[in-house]
Amino acid sequence: MSARQLLLTSRCSLLDHLLGEDPTPAEDEMDQIDLNGSWGLGWSDGTRKIAARPLLDATDGPFLATATVPGEVHLDLIAAGLLDEPNLGLTTARSRWVDDTVWWYHRDVVVPPELAGRRVWLHFGQLDLVARVFVNGRPAGEHANAFRPFRTEVTELIHEGENHLAVELQARHGGIDKAAILTGKDDDWNRHKRPWHRKPSYQWGWDWSSRYLNVGIGGDARLVVAHSDLLVGRAVPLADVDADLATGIVRARVELENVGTDPIGATIRAGVAGVTGRADVEVAPGEGVYEVVLTVEHPELWWPNGQGPQTLHDLDVEVEWDGRVERRCSVIGFRRIEIDQSPHPGGGRYFTVVVNNRPVFCKGANIAPLDSIPHRIDRARYERLIELAVESNFTFFRVNGVGLYESDDFYELCDRAGILVWQDFTFACSWYPAEDRAFLEDVRAEATWQVRRLASHPSLAIWCGQNESEWMQRTPDAGADPLPDYHVFHLLLPSVLEAEDPSRYYAPCSPHSPGTTAYPNDDHVGTQHPWHIGMGNWDIRDYRQSPARFAAEGGVLGPTSLPTLREIVEDHDHPQASIGWHTHDNWIAQPGDTRPAIPDEMLLQVMGVSSADLDVEQYAYWGGLLQSEGLREYVENYRRRRPDSGAAVFWAFNDSWPTTRSWTTVDYYQRRTPGFWAVRRAMAPVSVVVARTGDVVEVFGVNDTPADVTGELEYGFFRTDGPGSARTATVTLPANSSAVVATLGPWEGDPVSSVAFAALRRDGELDARSRLILPLHRELDWAPAGEPKVVLGDGVATFQSDVFVLGVCLDLDGDRALADNMFDLWPGMPYSIPWPFADAPRILHTGNPRS
Structure with a gap:
C-alpha cells in the first residue's frame, strides 16, 4: 500500500x-506531480531585469534568489540577505520597491511517459496577486485574486519529458486602466485604486498596520492528472x-x-x-x-x-x-444558531445570538491577521491566540473584512475551543466597482470558494458582507439614495449564501441597522460600532450611556508590552522622540494639524498625566492603565445591559506587526499587553457591575453560565483614604442573564473622595468584584498609595492597603500567565491571587498620583 x-x-x-x-482509492502516486519547493526567482524593474520572461535560455544568467513555494517574495529576499526583517526599524518603508517590481517564478518539471495522453491541470492554491502563467513559453492563463485558487487545463501545452513553468507576478495592478473609486480614506488607497485589488486590504496600510503588499505563490502548486x-x-x-x-x-x-x-x-x-x-x-x-x-x-x-x-x-x-x-x-458539529431580532419593548429590536435555543452573550474581540505576511502564520501561533482568548474568557471572534478569510487551522481550533466566529467577506472602508461585470464574477467565484471551505465549521455563526463601507457613505442625516455597490452586498453575496450555506445569518455590512433605510449605526437595531468614544471623545465614562444592541467594534488605544516597546524605540528615556515610535505608532494616535495625539489627550484629560513626561516603562504603565479603564467600561456596560445588549466585542485582540500603541490586548509577539487583565476580569463568566441609573446606584449580577449562581454579596461605599459603609446579602444570579441584585440608593458622601463597590463571594472565596468612580480619575481626591503590604504563603500572594490603590502593576512584560495584574486594592480589604512562581511578587507601579 x-x-x-x-x-x-x-x-x-x-x-x-x-x-x-x-474500497480501493482511485488515484495512485502519479495522479499529482508536486510543484512545491524551490523555484528560481527573477525580477524586472521596467528597465533592468533578471530571468524576466516566459522561457529562459543561457543568456538569462543566475536567478536573483531561490523562491520557496508555497511562500512569499519578501521572505525569499530576507532569506537571501537582500531585505531586512519587516518588523524592525524602517524596513517596511525601505521595502516599497518590492511591490513596484515584476517578479518571475521559474522551474522545470518532468512528466513521465505513463502520463502521456491524459488530461492535465495546473493548480496554484494562491497567486498574489496579478499573475500570468506560462507553460513551455506559451500562455496558460491569467489570475488576479489572492482569495481563491487558480486552475487551468494544460493538456495541450505540456509534453512528456522536461517542461518549463513560469509565473509572472505583481503585488498590484500596474498602471491599472480602471476608474478611481473614492474611499473617503487615504490618498494612497485612491492613487493605487485599492478597491480593484482582491487581496487583504490591511496590506495597503491601516491605522494599526504598515503598508506591506505581499506578492508570491502562496499556496500549494501541483499538476493534476485525470484518470x-x-x-x-x-x-x-x-x-x-x-x-x-x-x-x-x-x-x-x-x-x-x-x-x-x-x-x-x-x-x-x-x-x-x-x-x-x-x-x-x-x-x-x-x-x-x-x-x-x-x-x-x-x-x-x-x-x-x-x-x-x-x-x-x-x-x-x-x-x-x-x-x-x-x-x-x-x-x-451539530448545533442550531439563530439571531433573535424580535421587537424590543423600548423601541427597536434585540440582536441576540441563540445557540441550541439558549441565548449566548458574545464576549470577545475582532482579530487582525497575525502577521503582515500571512504565509508565516503557522498553527502554533493560532494555538497560542486561542489559548489567550480562552484565558480572556472569550466566547466570540469577529474576523474583520480588513483582513483575511481565516485559515482552516483557525477555524478548527475555534471549533475545539467553542469560540463563535463572525466572518466578514473581505471588503472594507470603500465602495467597490460593482458596475464591472468581470469584477462581479470574480467576487462570486471567490465567495463561493470561501463559503464552501468554511461552512462545515460549527464555530462559524455569522457571515457579513463588509466592514463599515455603508456607514462611511451615510450619515445620520442622509437620505436613502441607492449606494453604488449596493447589489454586491445585498444581492450577489446573499445569492451565493442561499445556494451554499442557507441556514446561517447574513448581514450585508457592519454596522448594520436592518429595517431602516438610512443610518447603518443606529444603536437600537442591528449591530453597532461605538466609535463615538476613543476616536475623538476622550471621556471613557460615556460608555456607561451606550445602549448598543450588539457592539461589534469599538475600543481604546493603549501601549504594547514593555519588551516590544523597548525593541522598537531607540530612546527609552524620551520614547516619543524616537523615529521608531512614530513608524510603529497607530496613525490615529498621531497628532493632527489642530489637535494633540488622541491617546495623549485622553491620558492627560482622564488621568492627569502628560505622556511627554514619561519614559518608556512609565508610558507602558500609564497608557496601559488608561486602556484598562476604557475597555473595562466598554465591556461592563454592555454585559450589565443584557439582554438589551447582546455583545461586548472590541477592536482588537491582536496585532499584525510590532506597534508602540494599538487597540490590542495581545501584541504581535503574543505577549499580553497591560490592558489584557482588565478585559479578562470584565469578561469573567460570573461578574458584578456597579452602575448608576438615574440617581440610583445599583449592583448588577451578570451570569453567563447555564446554571444559577448563589453567593454572598458585600456592597457599599468606601472612601479613597479608608473604609466606609458596607452591607451584605445572599443573592442569586439567574443563569445566562444580567439582573439587579442589590440597590445602594443615592450616592453616599462626596463623589471626589468616595467609591461605590460590590464583591461577590461563593463558599468564602472571592468570585467577582466591581467599583464605580463618578469623577475623572484626575479629579479624585487620592490618598498616597504608600507601600501596600504583600504576604506570600502556600502558593498565594495577598495584597492589602489602608487606602484605595488604583492599578497595582506586577508585570509589564506580558509573558507570564499571572492570575491577575493591574488590579485595585480597596481600603482594608485583602486581595489574594495564586502565585506559583519561585520569585516573590513585586509591585512595579500604582496609579495613585505620584508624590
Missing part, C-alpha cells in the same frame, strides 16, 4: 467500519439541528466536476455518528455540488465555550463511479 493510500485509509476508517468495505472525466473536489458538508434539538440533519455535499461531454452516473455514500446513507446521481457536464442527506436522532450537540461540550463528529464521504472510488473526510 502506498503512503497516499495509507493516508486515505487511516483518515476515513469510520466509513469502512460502517459499510464493511475496503477519467469525473474529478472529485472537496467535501463541503452542512450540519444543522431541528427546532427541538432532537434531530440532526447533515447535507453531505461533495464537489464533482464532469470534464467530458456526456453525463456520468455515480454513487455517493456518507457516514456520520453511526448513520450511513447513499445517493445515486447523474453528474452533468460542468462543475456542481451533489449530496446525501443524513438524519441523526438525538445527536450530541456542540456548544460555545462555557455552555457545554464542543462535541465534534467525523463525516466520511465516498464517490464511486466506473469501478473507481474516491474519499473525502470532514469534521462537523
Whole structure:
C-alpha cells in the first residue's frame, strides 16, 4: 500500500467500519506531480531585469534568489540577505520597491511517459496577486485574486519529458486602466485604486498596520492528472439541528466536476455518528455540488465555550463511479444558531445570538491577521491566540473584512475551543466597482470558494458582507439614495449564501441597522460600532450611556508590552522622540494639524498625566492603565445591559506587526499587553457591575453560565483614604442573564473622595468584584498609595492597603500567565491571587498620583 493510500485509509476508517468495505482509492502516486519547493526567482524593474520572461535560455544568467513555494517574495529576499526583517526599524518603508517590481517564478518539471495522453491541470492554491502563467513559453492563463485558487487545463501545452513553468507576478495592478473609486480614506488607497485589488486590504496600510503588499505563490502548486472525466473536489458538508434539538440533519455535499461531454452516473455514500446513507446521481457536464442527506436522532450537540461540550463528529464521504472510488473526510458539529431580532419593548429590536435555543452573550474581540505576511502564520501561533482568548474568557471572534478569510487551522481550533466566529467577506472602508461585470464574477467565484471551505465549521455563526463601507457613505442625516455597490452586498453575496450555506445569518455590512433605510449605526437595531468614544471623545465614562444592541467594534488605544516597546524605540528615556515610535505608532494616535495625539489627550484629560513626561516603562504603565479603564467600561456596560445588549466585542485582540500603541490586548509577539487583565476580569463568566441609573446606584449580577449562581454579596461605599459603609446579602444570579441584585440608593458622601463597590463571594472565596468612580480619575481626591503590604504563603500572594490603590502593576512584560495584574486594592480589604512562581511578587507601579 502506498503512503497516499495509507493516508486515505487511516483518515476515513469510520466509513469502512460502517459499510464493511475496503474500497480501493482511485488515484495512485502519479495522479499529482508536486510543484512545491524551490523555484528560481527573477525580477524586472521596467528597465533592468533578471530571468524576466516566459522561457529562459543561457543568456538569462543566475536567478536573483531561490523562491520557496508555497511562500512569499519578501521572505525569499530576507532569506537571501537582500531585505531586512519587516518588523524592525524602517524596513517596511525601505521595502516599497518590492511591490513596484515584476517578479518571475521559474522551474522545470518532468512528466513521465505513463502520463502521456491524459488530461492535465495546473493548480496554484494562491497567486498574489496579478499573475500570468506560462507553460513551455506559451500562455496558460491569467489570475488576479489572492482569495481563491487558480486552475487551468494544460493538456495541450505540456509534453512528456522536461517542461518549463513560469509565473509572472505583481503585488498590484500596474498602471491599472480602471476608474478611481473614492474611499473617503487615504490618498494612497485612491492613487493605487485599492478597491480593484482582491487581496487583504490591511496590506495597503491601516491605522494599526504598515503598508506591506505581499506578492508570491502562496499556496500549494501541483499538476493534476485525470484518470477519467469525473474529478472529485472537496467535501463541503452542512450540519444543522431541528427546532427541538432532537434531530440532526447533515447535507453531505461533495464537489464533482464532469470534464467530458456526456453525463456520468455515480454513487455517493456518507457516514456520520453511526448513520450511513447513499445517493445515486447523474453528474452533468460542468462543475456542481451533489449530496446525501443524513438524519441523526438525538445527536450530541456542540456548544460555545462555557455552555457545554464542543462535541465534534467525523463525516466520511465516498464517490464511486466506473469501478473507481474516491474519499473525502470532514469534521462537523451539530448545533442550531439563530439571531433573535424580535421587537424590543423600548423601541427597536434585540440582536441576540441563540445557540441550541439558549441565548449566548458574545464576549470577545475582532482579530487582525497575525502577521503582515500571512504565509508565516503557522498553527502554533493560532494555538497560542486561542489559548489567550480562552484565558480572556472569550466566547466570540469577529474576523474583520480588513483582513483575511481565516485559515482552516483557525477555524478548527475555534471549533475545539467553542469560540463563535463572525466572518466578514473581505471588503472594507470603500465602495467597490460593482458596475464591472468581470469584477462581479470574480467576487462570486471567490465567495463561493470561501463559503464552501468554511461552512462545515460549527464555530462559524455569522457571515457579513463588509466592514463599515455603508456607514462611511451615510450619515445620520442622509437620505436613502441607492449606494453604488449596493447589489454586491445585498444581492450577489446573499445569492451565493442561499445556494451554499442557507441556514446561517447574513448581514450585508457592519454596522448594520436592518429595517431602516438610512443610518447603518443606529444603536437600537442591528449591530453597532461605538466609535463615538476613543476616536475623538476622550471621556471613557460615556460608555456607561451606550445602549448598543450588539457592539461589534469599538475600543481604546493603549501601549504594547514593555519588551516590544523597548525593541522598537531607540530612546527609552524620551520614547516619543524616537523615529521608531512614530513608524510603529497607530496613525490615529498621531497628532493632527489642530489637535494633540488622541491617546495623549485622553491620558492627560482622564488621568492627569502628560505622556511627554514619561519614559518608556512609565508610558507602558500609564497608557496601559488608561486602556484598562476604557475597555473595562466598554465591556461592563454592555454585559450589565443584557439582554438589551447582546455583545461586548472590541477592536482588537491582536496585532499584525510590532506597534508602540494599538487597540490590542495581545501584541504581535503574543505577549499580553497591560490592558489584557482588565478585559479578562470584565469578561469573567460570573461578574458584578456597579452602575448608576438615574440617581440610583445599583449592583448588577451578570451570569453567563447555564446554571444559577448563589453567593454572598458585600456592597457599599468606601472612601479613597479608608473604609466606609458596607452591607451584605445572599443573592442569586439567574443563569445566562444580567439582573439587579442589590440597590445602594443615592450616592453616599462626596463623589471626589468616595467609591461605590460590590464583591461577590461563593463558599468564602472571592468570585467577582466591581467599583464605580463618578469623577475623572484626575479629579479624585487620592490618598498616597504608600507601600501596600504583600504576604506570600502556600502558593498565594495577598495584597492589602489602608487606602484605595488604583492599578497595582506586577508585570509589564506580558509573558507570564499571572492570575491577575493591574488590579485595585480597596481600603482594608485583602486581595489574594495564586502565585506559583519561585520569585516573590513585586509591585512595579500604582496609579495613585505620584508624590
